[in-house]
Amino acid sequence: MTEPIDVLVRAADAGDTYLAWRWLDDVGQPRFEVLTTAAIEPALTALADALVHRRAGERGTDAAHRALTEGAFADVDRERELARLLTDAVLPPGLRAGIRQRIAAGQRVRVRLTPSPRLAHVPWDLLCVDDDDRRLLEVAEVVLEPPATVHAERAILPEPWPDVRDRPPLVIVDPVLPMRAGSHGLGQVLDRAELDRFAERVDEYVTAGRMPVTDGDQVVHCAMDRVELSAALRSPRSRLFYLGHVTSSPDEPGSAAIHLNDTVAEWGMAAPLRFPGRDGDRLDRDDHRPFAALDLLMGTSSADRETWRRYGFDEARLGHELWPMPQRVAVIACEGGADYRSAETFGLVIAMVNAGAALVTTTRWTLPADRVFRSAIGGFEAQPTTELALRVDRAHEGLDPIGELAEWQRGRLREWRSRGELADTPLVWAALTHTIAPLKQPAVVGDQQPEQ
CATH class of the missing domain: 3.30.420 (Nucleotidyltransferase; domain 5)
Structure with missing residues (x-):
């Protein structure tokens, strides 16, 4: 080509x-x-x-x-x-x-x-x-593309895809959150039917030998926290796929966060989500702490020794040392790509690029959950958001994930034009973005683009 x-x-x-x-x-x-x-x-x-x-x-x-x-x-x-x-x-x-x-x-x-x-x-x-x-x-x-300074100063350069493609992926689907997170609108993303589709996908990985059985038991609706995420990422991985909640505060790019099974017991840079209506500064041990872009960048640089030891170290470690990113990352959640919304281009995407990702696929706006389609439209049976997530997961296994997903989107556009049904609405599939940051920047003239 x-x-x-x-x-x-x-x-x-x-x-x-x-x-x-x-x-x-x-x-x-x-x-x-x-x-x-x-x-x-x-x-x-x-x-x-x-x-x-x-x-x-x-x-x-x-x-x-x-x-x-x-x-x-x-x-x-x-x-x-x-x-x-x-x-x-x-x-x-x-x-x-x-x-x-x-x-x-x-x-x-x-x-x-x-x-x-x-x-x-x-x-x-x-x-x-x-x-x-x-x-x-x-x-x-x-x-x-992130700003040039991100390329120039990143902590970990990505490995070429052919060198890592046979490693197991790390897949995290609708992780269990602390009970108090529900008070902030952070409930379960998927219903039983959608969870079953992802469970079938994980079974395919395990059967094909692409994923250890132990990993397969810890994918769908698992209770993973940031310490367990660190251990999983420090084992060689081909890619990371996360489907769950992402939140961020306007004009605070470092606040962009994914949500795992973390309470205030886990040290982190993000302020915990307090129980609504509580007075004063008192924290409850069940209050939820988001895992923020600042954590992924700064690591445990201002934590104490006990926190270091939880990660297996006797000294502070930066984020890319604790949570090194594999070559490809997908974050399918509410506006996972909030980085570009700020004058200071920083958020989860840029933090993941700094930690070693060459490709980060995410969404530029909030996606409606499949259950919302069903409640808004009588008799609706399709699963547009689940289908999007599964397509991203499969494409990230292939040689050309961006091209494969673009071809799928063209198919959705044709269906949208011909049928006009909400199962094909661009509100879902047009939300996808791909941030690229390969081993070296694409050449200005003459050189070939490295394989993503």
């Missing part, structure tokens, strides 16, 4: 938003466009209204019901209008023309994008490249 022609797209917010792009087959001609706030805000507001985004006084389930019944992603025509509105707002005509020119010449195109916080939720794959409703997904590969 021929190497793609890359276009680097970088966005920055400074009052207005500045979008710059450079084709790597024409490096002497960088281009830019100013996206004025007045021009892009109506499109971004329309996008926010289409997503699972809680309004004042609204519960999360109510927001999901509204998105599935009233939002733009609930109707083919409204989704097409939203895509065109976003295209006109954030994808400059000159960039679209460059993409069409290279596609017409029979070239493959890869868009290497670093969005600004204002553009972090934009589903770039759905944007239109012409007036015939061709989407970027149909003609190009879209990947996210």
